[in-house]
Amino acid sequence: MSNKIEIHKLDLHYGKFQALKAVDMPIRERSITALIGPSGCGKSTLLRCLNRMNDLIAGVKVKGRVLLDGQDIYAPGVEVPELRKRVGMVFQRPNPFPLSVYDNVAYGLRVAGLRTRARTAEIVEKSLKGAWLWENLKDRLDSPALELPLDQQQRLCIARLLAVEPEVILMDEPCSALDPIATMKVEELMMELKKDYTIVIVTHNMQQAARVSEYSGYMLLGDMVEFGLTANIFTNPADPRTQDYITGRYG
Amino acid sequence: MKLLGERGVQRLLAGIAFSAISALLLIALFIIKEGLPFIIGYGPAKFLLASDWNPQLGRFGIWPMIVASVWVTLGAMLVGAPLGVACAAYLTEFVPRRVMGVVKPTIELLAGIPSVVYGFIGVMVLAPLIRSSLGGPGLSVLAGAAILGVMILPTIISISIDSIQAVPNSYREGSLALGATRWQTTYMVTIPAAKSGIIASIILGMGRAIGETMAVIMVAGNAVKIPGSPLDSVRTLTANIALEMGYATGRHREALFATGVVLLVIIMILNSLAGMAIRKRAAKR
Numbered sequence: 029m030s031n032k033i034e035i036h037k038l039d040l041h042y043g044k045f046q047a048l049k050a051v052d053m054p055i056r057e058r059s060i061t062a063l064i065g066p067s068g069c070g071k072s073t074l075l076r077c078l079n080r081m082n083d084l085i086a087g088v089k090v091k092g093r094v095l096l097d098g099q100d101i102y103a104p105g106v107e108v109p110e111l112r113k114r115v116g117m118v119f120q121r122p123n124p125f126p127l128s129v130y131d132n133v134a135y136g137l138r139v140a141g142l143r144t145r146a147r148t149a150e151i152v153e154k155s156l157k158g159a160w161l162w163e164n165l166k167d168r169l170d171s172p173a174l175e176l177p178l179d180q181q182q183r184l185c186i187a188r189l190l191a192v193e194p195e196v197i198l199m200d201e202p203c204s205a206l207d208p209i210a211t212m213k214v215e216e217l218m219m220e221l222k223k224d225y226t227i228v229i230v231t232h233n234m235q236q237a238a239r240v241s242e243y244s245g246y247m248l249l250g251d252m253v254e255f256g257l258t259a260n261i262f263t264n265p266a267d268p269r270t271q272d273y274i275t276g277r278y279g
Numbered sequence: 280m281k282l283l284g285e286r287g288v289q290r291l292l293a294g295i296a297f298s299a300i301s302a303l304l305l306i307a308l309f310i311i312k313e314g315l316p317f318i319i320g321y322g323p324a325k326f327l328l329a330s331d332w333n334p335q336l337g338r339f340g341i342w343p344m345i346v347a348s349v350w351v352t353l354g355a356m357l358v359g360a361p362l363g364v365a366c367a368a369y370l371t372e373f374v375p376r377r378v379m380g381v382v383k384p385t386i387e388l389l390a391g392i393p394s395v396v397y398g399f400i401g402v403m404v405l406a407p408l409i410r411s412s413l414g415g416p417g418l419s420v421l422a423g424a425a426i427l428g429v430m431i432l433p434t435i436i437s438i439s440i441d442s443i444q445a446v447p448n449s450y451r452e453g454s455l456a457l458g459a460t461r462w463q464t465t466y467m468v469t470i471p472a473a474k475s476g477i478i479a480s481i482i483l484g485m486g487r488a489i490g491e492t493m494a495v496i497m498v499a500g501n502a503v504k505i506p507g508s509p510l511d512s513v514r515t516l517t518a519n520i521a522l523e524m525g526y527a528t529g530r531h532r533e534a535l536f537a538t539g540v541v542l543l544v545i546i547m548i549l550n551s552l553a554g555m556a557i558r559k560r561a562a563k564r
Contacts, residue, residue, distance in 0.1 A: 079456060081452065081455070081456065084452070084455070086375065086376075109455075109458045109459065109460050110458065111458075112455065112456055112457065112458040113457070113458030116456060116457065116458075117452075117456040119449060119452060119453065119456075121449060123447075123449035123450060123452065123453040124453070125450055125453065125454070125468055125472070126450070126471070126472050127471075135454070135457060135459075135467070135468075136457040136458065136459075138467070139454075139457060139458060139459040139460075139463050139467070140458065185453070188453075188457065189456075189457065192457055192458060
């Protein structure tokens with residue numbers, strides 16, 4: 029399997045504070061890569077570098093390279109909206125728009141300029157099926173998305189993303205607002221999605237990382253302490269700091 | 280403070296607060312007491328819908344003034360609402376926070392410019408411009424609408440800014456993360472999400488426009504007739520009261536109070552509509 033994304037010597041400063049320190053990491057295509065580490069270690073910041081969501085924060089400076097299919101996404105002249113169509117994001121708290129279920133999924137298509145109704149309906153159906161929501165919601169496409177239970181809202185956000193056919197899906201603690209059963213459903217969905225998509229997930233929950241991911245990166249204070257196969261990291265970590273974290277002595 | 284004690288201070292404050300409210304209440308009651316009997320005596324339909332206003336002959340139909348107020352106010356909306364909302368959206372979504380910190384107080388300062396100054400500019404600049412370029416007397420519905428449209432901008436802008444700022448950032452992030460541009464995010468997500476607050480700002484602006492007197496007297500021409508075009512002179516409800524109050528006596532005076540009652544009712548309706556829009560937004564959160 030090839031690398032979908034390669035991160036080289038990535039530094040990030042918030043004003044004077046250095047949040048990422050020369051981070052190197054590959055992300056394999058069609059697999060799930062987990063970023064773990066204690067709060068404030070920079071894992072969410074790193075994730076947000078991959079679709080340039082950090083651009084929105086004033087005072088952020090990024091140095092280094094992030095290659096998506098070999099192209100540096102921080103190179104001058106990169107169209108950020110185009111990048112974000114290829115690298116989508118699911119957030120910590122489900123954030124469907126205050127629109128109907130249908131309009132939420134169709135949103136990305138409208139943004140992309142798709143105007144034909146039949147084609148939109150087709151993609152909406154396909155995307156809802158892809159997020160395992162079609163059976164639940166096919167009769168309630170007009171109901172407001174904010175009235176759905178939280179786990180359905182989160183899967184709706186995934187469906188909304190699938191509609192724009194991204195190549196990479198970034199997930200920022202996607203289950204932290206969900207109960208265990210809803211979490212399990214989202215995890216199963218992730219296992220299904222990785223057949224077609226490259227997934228990077230930030231999680232606080234180490235069992236979750238162990239359950240779903242093939243590769244893990246352990247971060248601490250802006251450093252990528254250790255990166256490798258999840259199985260290795262969890263059973264035989266090379267760095268004592270990783271050992272401390274996964275055995276629960278720290279964090 | 281020893282002199283009064285905690286309770287005394289509390290009572291004093293309550294008394295002051297109550298006096299403000301009661302002043303308001305007394306004004307409303309006084310206007311209604313003076314105006315309502317006239318409306319009933321003259322006949323509400325005749326008062327509201329007849330088109331001839333001729334106090335010397337005892338004819339008090341305010342329909343032309345109602346039409347004038349509606350025209351001028353709607354015109355002001357046409358000018359003020361798109362400008363105000365666009366300005367608010369631009370300031371909140373596209374301008375760095377610190378620029379906003381300078382611009383917003385400046386806009387709020389605009390609200391403090393006396394209306395006679397707006398009126399003066401209207402008379403000296405706008406009316407001659409309309410007269411020479413579009414024809415008509417210049418002092419017209421159009422001049423009134425344009426001046427009022429600018430006067431209500433601060434109301435619309437500052438309340439719209441508040442409601443756009445209150446839109447959760449997660450909506451914007453969600454939209455941007457799907458590849459939307461900032462502009463797409465603003466008009467497809469942020470503004471719709473702030474809709475009820477924006478509507479409230481427009482309704483409050485309308486209340487200001489319909490109640491404005493001085494600037495309108497100066498630029499609208501004050502002819503009592505139903506306007507045939509935006510270039511005709513008109514007299515609004517407020518202008519009618521202000522222009523004739525000085526010399527009105529007897530039935531004439533009562534008729535002016537009755538005009539005040541009509542205005543009071545219109546503004547009360549607008550304010551409660553705005554209140555409903557704001558509460559609807561609060562309930563959604």
